[in-house]
Amino acid sequence: MIIEEKIQQKAYELGIHKCGIIKPEAMLDYADRLQERIDHIPNLEMPYKKFLLFSDVKKNIPWAKSIIVLVSHYGHYRVPKESITEHYGKYYLVDSRFNQDSPERQKIFELENYVHDLGIKTAWNEHPGITAMRWAAYKAGLGIIRRNNFFYTEKGSWVTITALAADREMERIEKPSLSECSDTCNKCITACPTKSLSAPYVMNMTTCVSPITTSNDKTSFDDETNRCLGKSVYGCDVCQNVCPQNANKWENKDTFPGLMELAKHLSPEAILTLNYEEIEKQLSQKFFYIKKESLWRWKTNAINAMVNDYREDYGNHIRNALEDEFEMVREKAQWALQKLGQ
Ligand code: SF4
Ligand code: SF4
Secondary structure (H helix, E strand, C coil), X not given: CCHHHXXXXXXXXXXXXXXXXXXXXXXXXXXXXXXXXXXXXXXXXXXXXXXXXXXXXXXXXXXXXXXXXXXEEXXXXXXXXXXXXXXXXXXXHCCCCCCXXXXXXXXXXXXXXXXXXXXXXXXCCCCCCCCCHHHXXXXXXXXXXXXXXXXXXXXXXXXXXXXXXXXXXXXXXXXXXXXXXXXXXXXXXXXXXXXXEEECCEECCCCXXXXXXXXCCCCCCCHHHHHHCCCCCECCCHHHHCCHHHCCCCCCCECCCCHHHHHHHCCHHHHHHCCHHHHHHHHHCCCCXXXXXXXXXXXXXXXXXXXXXXXXXXXXXXXXXXXXXXXXXXXXXXXXXXXXXX
């Protein structure tokens, strides 16, 4: 058996959903795809420039001779009830990155050990990764990228991708059996609450709910943006939820370690009752995009979600936030009470 087959077979034995191997050069045209996006939305040049490095893996890892691409499926997990999940991108609830208890993460490490035993050196990191994950998985033929920019396999878009640089020349490209999006389907574009997804494959990350709700900048947003954020506290699944290619694909059957216990802290009202030590202890490790110095973002997001879906019992929580130790939260509470006419 050739070495590529051995690695792929081991990945499947471990229960990794997909495995392919590409040459580092296969990623070079990612720079062109990035440029196409910038051409559509010129103010993306600055935020997208940092991704250019992803196209040239050898710049950071000169000894890389191949990239092992692994796709893990997370849509099999049971998630908390709708009143909690409507505030979160589901990926973040079952995020395997930096989570030692995550079975998906353990499988990646097991596979890496196997690759080492074959005498191959590897390098990777959990965030932001060594290359552009969706493009790498597409180049490995493990699935396709749909018009909402998400990577899909036959299990829908509820998958996450890891890439390992390897110091051995290898290649294993699969052939996906998925059909492309219909030319007449625009459900994801129409549903995007901020119009960040404005055309097929064209997404402005500066206006997407996910980066906005996880922003560490001390910015407050205009009323229209606040309204468009809806009930979101951390992330957004709208353009994936409405996609017919995801219909009935969330399996909701297995328990993700610690998630159900954590659920009691995840509602907007629960967040407003937590002090900052508790937020750091309970939420920061899992939801790592909001950094420790910006924990106030949790409370401003919770207040915003409350305003957009107001219930009477929220009033006291918002009034209590007028005394918060962070000015950003006090201002947000003031803004909320004004909006609510209280
Ligand atoms: S994640 Fe949400 S805000 Fe971002 S493009 Fe998709 S629907 Fe729009
Ligand atoms: S909603 Fe339609 S256009 Fe958008 S990704 Fe899904 S199938 Fe493609």
